[in-house]
Amino acid sequence: MSIDLKTVKHISKLSRISLDEEKAKKLETDLNSIFEWIEQLNELKTENIEPLSSIAETKLRLRKDEIKSKNIREDILKNSPDENKDFFVVPKVVE
Amino acid sequence: MSNIIDLSLSELVLNIKNKKISSKDVTSTYIERSKKSKSLNAYNEETFDTALKKAAEFDSKPDFNKKLSGVPIAVKDLFCTKNVKTTASSKILNNFIPTYESTVTQNLWNDGAILLGKLNCDEFAMGSSNETSYFGDVISPIDKDLVPGGSSGGSASALAAKLTPATIGTDTGGSIRQPASFTGTVGLKPTYGSCSRYGIVAFASSLDQAGPMTRNVKDAALLLEVMSSFDNKDSTSVDFKRPMYSKDLSKDIKGKKIGIPKEYRVDGMSEEIEKLWDDGKNYLKDCGAEIVDVSLPHTKFALPTYYIVAPAEASSNLARYDGVKYGFRTEGDNLIDMYEKTRSAGFGDEVKRRIMIGTYVLSSGYYDAYYLKAQKVRRLIKNDFNNIFQKVDAILTPSTPSSAFKIGEKSNDPVSMYLNDIFTVPVNLAGLPGISIPAGLDKKGYPLGLQIIGKSFDEQNILNIAYSMEDKINFKFNLKEWWMND
Numbered sequence: 001m002s003i004d005l006k007t008v009k010h011i012s013k014l015s016r017i018s019l020d021e022e023k024a025k026k027l028e029t030d031l032n033s034i035f036e037w038i039e040q041l042n043e044l045k046t047e048n049i050e051p052l053s054s055i056a057e058t059k060l061r062l063r064k065d066e067i068k069s070k071n072i073r074e075d076i077l078k079n080s081p082d083e084n085k086d087f088f089v090v091p092k093v094v095e
Numbered sequence: 096m097s098n099i100i101d102l103s104l105s106e107l108v109l110n111i112k113n114k115k116i117s118s119k120d121v122t123s124t125y126i127e128r129s130k131k132s133k134s135l136n137a138y139n140e141e142t143f144d145t146a147l148k149k150a151a152e153f154d155s156k157p158d159f160n161k162k163l164s165g166v167p168i169a170v171k172d173l174f175c176t177k178n179v180k181t182t183a184s185s186k187i188l189n190n191f192i193p194t195y196e197s198t199v200t201q202n203l204w205n206d207g208a209i210l211l212g213k214l215n216c217d218e219f220a221m222g223s224s225n226e227t228s229y230f231g232d233v234i235s236p237i238d239k240d241l242v243p244g245g246s247s248g249g250s251a252s253a254l255a256a257k258l259t260p261a262t263i264g265t266d267t268g269g270s271i272r273q274p275a276s277f278t279g280t281v282g283l284k285p286t287y288g289s290c291s292r293y294g295i296v297a298f299a300s301s302l303d304q305a306g307p308m309t310r311n312v313k314d315a316a317l318l319l320e321v322m323s324s325f326d327n328k329d330s331t332s333v334d335f336k337r338p339m340y341s342k343d344l345s346k347d348i349k350g351k352k353i354g355i356p357k358e359y360r361v362d363g364m365s366e367e368i369e370k371l372w373d374d375g376k377n378y379l380k381d382c383g384a385e386i387v388d389v390s391l392p393h394t395k396f397a398l399p400t401y402y403i404v405a406p407a408e409a410s411s412n413l414a415r416y417d418g419v420k421y422g423f424r425t426e427g428d429n430l431i432d433m434y435e436k437t438r439s440a441g442f443g444d445e446v447k448r449r450i451m452i453g454t455y456v457l458s459s460g461y462y463d464a465y466y467l468k469a470q471k472v473r474r475l476i477k478n479d480f481n482n483i484f485q486k487v488d489a490i491l492t493p494s495t496p497s498s499a500f501k502i503g504e505k506s507n508d509p510v511s512m513y514l515n516d517i518f519t520v521p522v523n524l525a526g527l528p529g530i531s532i533p534a535g536l537d538k539k540g541y542p543l544g545l546q547i548i549g550k551s552f553d554e555q556n557i558l559n560i561a562y563s564m565e566d567k568i569n570f571k572f573n574l575k576e577w578w579m580n581d
Contacts, residue, residue, distance in 0.1 A: 003455070007455075008451075011451050011454050011455050011458070012451065014454050014458060015410065015438070015447075015450050015451055015454045016414075016417070016431070016434045016435050016438055017435060017438045017439050017442065017447055017450065017451070018432075018435040018436055018438075018439040019439065027447075027448065027451060030448055030509055031448075031451065031452065031455070033509070033510055034402065034448075034452060034509060034510060037399060037402075037510050038399040038402060038403060038465070040395075040396070040399055041396055041399050041400065041403075041468055041469065041472055042468075044393075044396060044472060044475070046468060046471040046472060046475070049471040049472075049474050049475060050471070050474060051467055051470030051471050051473075051474065052470050052471070052473045052474040052477060053301070053470055054301050054331065055287045055288075055301060055477070055524075055525065055526030056287065056288055056331045056333065056526070060330055061327075061330070063327070072194075075194035075195075076194075078192070078194055079190070079191055079192065079194075079420060079421050079422045080419070080420065080422075081190075081418065081419075081421075081422050081423060081424035082424075088419050088420065090419055090430055090433070091426075091427065091428075091429050091430045091432075091433050092429075092430075093429075093430050
């Protein structure tokens with residue numbers, strides 16, 4: 001199976017990464033060679049194998065639902081690229 | 096004290112405790128040397144002034160009951176350090192100053208260590224040669240134009256060039272062990288869940304582990320002892336009784352069964368690597384261990400599995416860099432346009448490639464064929480290890496399929512670059528501990544490493560095996576200081 005330029009552009013849209021035509025073409029080549037190599041996994045029959053999603057395979061711990069960090073508003077906003085230090089400011093989304 | 100830079104981490108701690116040298120002596124010695132070694136490009140951020148101040152503070156009110164009393168240490172720039180810029184070697188984090196400290200680095204400071212600076216690495220730890228960093232290639236002190244390996248390349252280079260007495264890295268698919276192998280140093284990836292992931296810039300959360308990189312095995316045991324802790328802030332941190340790795344270090348490995356997996360004898364493996372591996376077996380026999388041939392049948396599927404699992408997790412983890420929270424933004428016509436332009440300008444090519452792979456394998460219609468398939472194969476790989484650990488106590492393999500390569504040699508061919516991690520990746524997929532120790536030189540005179548893989552949470556055992564082998568190998572590398580300028 002191969003990945004065409006249209007698919008590359010679709011993935012770039014899903015990834016929220018804009019690509020120019022040249023970069024898109026380069027990625028088409030790269031992704032095809034990578035996925036060609038990945039295809040070898042199809043040699044394996046895996047119908048009855050349980051997928052492994054985490055190596056820890058332990059139950060997540062429960063904890064009390066309580067506030068531990070107080071007054072960290074400034075800390076949270078500190079790295080915002082916008083000058084406004086009271087809110088995260090983004091381009092207008094509602095007309 | 097004639098030569099501070101020749102002392103190991105453990106020796107430094109001892110000498111500071113015995114008041115033979117001061118923290119300031121050590122700190123200023125390493126700073127001077129680091130300043131003369133800029134051509135290696137090992138540092139992203141230097142915190143020399145603060146380090147000197149802290150050393151002076153330590154000397155005026157010393158606490159000798161800590162494990163790393165007064166020792167300066169530079170760390171990989173993937174660990175968040177409070178009020179010190181943390182970039183993961185990416186343009187997108189170029190302005191990021193964390194307001195919190197990673198648990199692992201906090202453990203170092205709690206035990207008396209002093210931050211010397213932040214070390215270069217591959218961007219978001221994605222790479223095997225330290226050529227994907229936004230801040231440029233790191234050079235290996237082993238030879239001109241040689242890569243130090245990656246992703247913890249700045250850490251390996253700084254350690255081998257003696258710009259820091261020890262360092263810490265992170266390992267998602269080999270990023271500690273491969274650069275350690277390339278630079279003639281020791282690197283250990285602990286069991287998943289041993290060291291907290293809190294405050295480490297996330298790459299692939301089910302694989303990432305922090306670990307020590309040191310000049311010898313004893314130092315690795317000491318540093319691991321300090322780094323490893325149970326942490327409520329990491330939901331996958333495991334609560335187990337952590338041994339005193341350095342105190343319990345022993346060369347008695349008589350009767351230990353060491354497995355040699357035949358699948359690691361890959362096509363086209365060089366005679367040098369074959370010989371290195373054979374020598375390793377002989378050293379183990381000399382130490383009284385027993386060599387057992389074993390099989391890990393799914394080995395060849397580990398790398399393609401990794402290149403589905405790791406990018407999938409990365410594409411999700413890196414979604415947070417959207418131009419809103421982390422200091423870097425490229426303006427756009429609307430919100431989506433701002434996201435797309437920010438991420439396009441902020442990420443480098445390899446990171447983009449992996450985000451795209453990850454997005455594709457998780458996308459509708461492809462999830463089952465790729466991601467679910469990879470998770471199933473990951474189970475088979477883990478089962479392979481479970482099976483042979485019924486018969487053996489540890490496994491011996493080469494750390495890498497070759498010695499270090501030249502800058503630019505593999506950077507245009509992603510798959511050939513990925514193949515570097517062929518011997519290290521299975522360990523991450525199975526969550527096991529692995530250590531690389533320097534074991535010999537190739538024809539060009541470049542270091543080669545051997546890897547010892549252990550059972551989950553059996554770090555003490557692989558440290559002991561490495562400690563015994565280190566003694567027999569007696570690795571020497573005549574480091575010519577060609578990169579230094581006065």
